[in-house]
Amino acid sequence: MRVSFPYMGSTIVYGKLLELLGHQVVMPEPPTRKTVDLGVKYSPEFACFPFKVIMGTYLETLERGVELFVTTGGQGPCRAGFYGELHKKIIQNMGYDVDFIVLDPPWRDYEKFFRQILTLKGDNSWFKVAEVIHTVYKMCKSVDIIEKLITTVRAYAGDRAALNRSWRDILTAYSQIETARDVARVEEEALRVIEKYDIKLPPQEKRIRIGIVGEIYVVMEPSINGNIEEILNSLGAETERSLYLSTYIDETIFPWIGRKEKKKLIKKASGYIDLNIGGHARLSVGQIVDFKDRGFDGVIHLKPFACLPELISESMLEKLSADLDMPILSLSIDEQTAEANIMTRLDAFVDFIKYGKAYSKERVSLSV
Numbered sequence: 316m317r318v319s320f321p322y323m324g325s326t327i328v329y330g331k332l333l334e335l336l337g338h339q340v341v342m343p344e345p346p347t348r349k350t351v352d353l354g355v356k357y358s359p360e361f362a363c364f365p366f367k368v369i370m371g372t373y374l375e376t377l378e379r380g381v382e383l384f385v386t387t388g389g390q391g392p393c394r395a396g397f398y399g400e401l402h403k404k405i406i407q408n409m410g411y412d413v414d415f416i417v418l419d420p421p422w423r424d425y426e427k428f429f430r431q432i433l434t435l436k437g438d439n440s441w442f443k444v445a446e447v448i449h450t451v452y453k454m455c456k457s458v459d460i461i462e463k464l465i466t467t468v469r470a471y472a473g474d475r476a477a478l479n480r481s482w483r484d485i486l487t488a489y490s491q492i493e494t495a496r497d498v499a500r501v502e503e504e505a506l507r508v509i510e511k512y513d514i515k516l517p518p519q520e521k522r523i524r525i526g527i528v529g530e531i532y533v534v535m536e537p538s539i540n541g542n543i544e545e546i547l548n549s550l551g552a553e554t555e556r557s558l559y560l561s562t563y564i565d566e567t568i569f570p571w572i573g574r575k576e577k578k579k580l581i582k583k584a585s586g587y588i589d590l591n592i593g594g595h596a597r598l599s600v601g602q603i604v605d606f607k608d609r610g611f612d613g614v615i616h617l618k619p620f621a622c623l624p625e626l627i628s629e630s631m632l633e634k635l636s637a638d639l640d641m642p643i644l645s646l647s648i649d650e651q652t653a654e655a656n657i658m659t660r661l662d663a664f665v666d667f668i669k670y671g672k673a674y675s676k677e678r679v680s681l682s683v
């Protein structure tokens with residue numbers, strides 16, 4: 316069966332999971348202008364932006380003979396829970412003969428979840444399934460570790476283009492792994508490659524560290540958020556996101572692993588958002604406080620147009636910025652967003668942080 320999935324973040328991980336389970340994987344391409352236009356054309360006007368992009372990706376991938384899409388549902392009061400069903404209805408109404416597996420958290424409906432897992436399991440033994448999950452989970456963690464390292468050191472790299480090429484080669488190496496041992500080998504090689512660039516981090520007070528929070532799709536998908544991390548790195552700022560694929564997996568599929576971190580963030584968000592209002596809004600607010608506690612210099616909040624949960628967290632930003640004495644920039648992303656617009660605002664934001672740091676140092680030395 317030819318299987319595919321939505322494009323979001325580290326897609327090589329989803330592809331590897333299905334491939335190791337013996338499915339014929341049709342890898343989706345990174346979303347382009349054409350993908351967005353296609354998605355916008357066939358989506359309800361007021362659907363949130365990620366819905367439209369995913370719709371465009373499905374339609375492009377369908378041209379390559381996909382028979383089954385595997386995707387995840389949503390939890391909590393937000394529209395992500397309807398995505399799968401609505402995509403399926405629209406696509407089937409367009410005349411495509413394609414099936415969907417929408418994986419919701421198992422506790423919603425154990426029987427349905429088990430049936431879906433059986434379809435994905437195919438003829439594999441349960442032992443093989445456990446082995447594949449172990450390998451892919453390790454791969455996911457490892458890719459995230461290396462990506463965090465890249466978005467730190469790239470801010471100081473002399474030859475950023477070469478480092479980007481090496482990062483692409485590392486991802487290709489990850490996409491060829493077969494076992495957990497391969498993951499460890501690729502990670503070691505990746506660390507060796509990065510070390511060869513001999514990038515020295517400046518002293519702590521000279522580093523500019525920016526956290527990125529917000530809705531999962533726009534935070535994790537560079538082709539949609541205007542490649543925000545690469546731009547910030549090119550402006551001399553390190554970046555770290557609130558969400559990586561492994562964070563999301565720990566939070567939804569293995570909640571006992573991510574429980575401690577989630578509880579910590581909910582506690583940090585208290586007083587600003589005390590209810591689960593859907594998406595990652597409450598956690599975004601907790602993450603902003605956490606970034607401040609960890610000594611970050613600023614935060615960028617990303618919100619897809621028409622995202623209700625992030626609209627609520629956005630309304631807290633002014634107060635958060637004043638309470639924490641930290642600059643926060645909020646960007647709304649939709650089909651009209653141009654990279655030049657994002658670039659200009661990021662440039663101004665990083666300058667603002669740089670001057671703020673220089674000025675506060677001057678103030679300290681004057682008062683001494």
Ligand code: SF4
Pocket residue numbers: 363364365393394395396530531593594595619621622623624625
């Ligand atoms: S979090 Fe926001 S953008 Fe994502 S599905 Fe929910 S409402 Fe839409």
